[in-house]
Amino acid sequence: LKHNQRLWTFFQGEVSAPDCPLPRELRVNVLQLSRFVDLRTFELLSAPDRDQLRVLIDINRQIAAGLSSPAPTAPVATPAS
Numbered sequence: 001l002k003h004n005q006r007l008w009t010f011f012q013g014e015v016s017a018p019d020c021p022l023p024r025e026l027r028v029n030v031l032q033l034s035r036f037v038d039l040r041t042f043e044l045l046s047a048p049d050r051d052q053l054r055v056l057i058d059i060n061r062q063i064a065a066g067l068s069s070p071a072p073t074a075p076v077a078t079p080a081s
Contacts, residue, residue, distance in 0.1 A: 004056060005041050008034045033059065 012034045014020060015027040022030075037056060044052055 001041050001044055001056075004060065005038070008037045008041075 011030055015022060015030045020027055037059060040052060040056055043049075044056070
C-alpha cells in the first residue's frame with residue numbers, strides 16, 4: 001500500500017505541474033482518481049480488507065493496460081491526384 005501511495009503521489013505531482021503536456025480534462029480525471037486511491041489507501045491502512053484492496057489492484061491494472069496500449073493513430077491522408 002505504501003509503494004502504491006508513492007506511485008500515485010508521483011502521478012499527482014506530474015499532472016499538477018504547470019508544464020504537464022496532458023489535456024486539462026485528463027489531468028483533472030487523474031487527480032480525481034488519485035484522490036479516490038488516497039482515501040481508499042488510508043482506509044486500508046487502518047482496517048485491511050481484501051475486497052477493498054481488489055479495487056486498488058483493478059485500478060492499477062487498468063491504468064497499466066492503458067499506458068501500455070499503443071496510441072491510436074489517425075488515418076494517413078493521401079493527396080488527391
